[in-house]
Amino acid sequence: MNGPEMLEIRCSRAWPPLAEAHLGEWVLRWAGGFTGRANSVLAVGDAGRPVREALDAACDFAHDRGIPPMAQVVRDSPNEHAIVAEGWVEAKRHRRGHEVVVLTAPLxxxxxxxxxxxxxxxxxxxxxxxxxxxxxxxxxxxxxxxxxxxxxxxxxxxxxxxxxxxxxxxxxxxxxxxxxxxxxxxxxxxxxxxxxxxxxxxxxxxGRAVLQVAEGNEGALALYAGLGYAPHHRYRYWVPAPGSRIEGEEDSTS
The missing domain is CATH 3.40.630.30 (Gcn5-related N-acetyltransferase (GNAT))
Incomplete structure (x- = not known):
């Protein structure tokens, strides 16, 4: 995995869900609906199977636990392109913003x-x-x-x-x-x-700090920039297209 994806794995471990499962390097997460980060599939690295099969398995995991299917994926990564190709759409109804800036700084x-x-x-x-x-x-x-x-x-x-x-x-x-x-x-x-x-x-x-801020939160971005934090990468949330068999409501927070 590349630098952004490895950092996303670390961030996920700092925000542990109540239950998780693995599809190759992908991580399926559930935490009773509290935050998107703990209630989505972290689609980084190799799922160990075709992306369509991995997304179907992620949807089954979510539906079995009563949460809407959603994928967290590094922006412009091969996984994001593959998820788009399967017809998933940006989670624009996500409460705290579907696109997130990841910032880092030395400590x-x-x-x-x-x-x-x-x-x-x-x-x-x-x-x-x-x-x-x-x-x-x-x-x-x-x-x-x-x-x-x-x-x-x-x-x-x-x-x-x-x-x-x-x-x-x-x-x-x-x-x-x-x-x-x-x-x-x-x-x-x-x-x-x-x-x-x-x-x-x-x-x-x-030795270093990392944090995540919704793209549109200008006040927070300005605060962290003043404290020496710089953009590292971005990630986005994706959901099944409206009307699809596996669609669900987007109701988690970021």
Whole structure:
């Protein structure tokens, strides 16, 4: 597999589903509908069979578990071209955007910031800010606590004002779920959380960080660019064409 596909494998391991199966190097994933990354087939590398057969098997896996079939694939890769040739279409109804930019940056130690910590266990306040009522579920909590994870918290005026999640995989720090409460935005908390999480990653042996942002999220892209993150590649979600035998509703988040 090439560089983008290998990095997608690492990102998938940092965001573990509740159940998975393999088709050659492809990974079938299910997590009760929580996020597209954990409820799709990661179509990287060689499926070990014709693409049409692999997509049929991915659809069977999804339908057996009550989720719509969907493929996550590196943009402009041979697998994407093959999936398009089988009649699949872009998942444009995907809630957080069907095209995602993957950004990377080197990590470095950073001085501690008052009120910003990274812990090995999530607090109740971390959960409350990370997951809204519509997302909170046992499946979501299992995905977010899978692997070696650091839970960043920024406390201001005695209140949990911001949170972030970092997972370690093969010397990479996968960053996600950065959130600052509306009342505390524009105070530098996002940057402080990212710095603290990066320092935690360095302490645990990570040399680089990776994160994923929906193509249209200009605010987040600008924030991360200012922190030294650069585009590495893009991926897209694809679904069976409307009216096909294997069509399903696109209802997962990114």
């Amino acid at each position: 470095a130690a950073a001085p501690a910031v008052d009120g910003v910590t990274v812990s090995d266990e999530p607090s109740d306040a971390w959960w409350e800010l990370t997951l809204g009522p519509a997302e909170d579920s046992p499946a979501a909590r299992q995905v977010l606590t899978g692997g070696k994870v650091g839970y960043g918290v920024a406390t201001l005026d005695g209140v949990t004002a911001g949170v972030v999640r970092g997972a370690l995989v093969d010397g990479w720090l996968h960053v996600g779920r950065l959130e600052v409460a509306p009342a505390f935005r524009r105070r530098g908390l996002a940057s402080a959380l990212m710095a603290a999480l990066g320092a935690w990653g360095v302490e645990h042996g990570a």
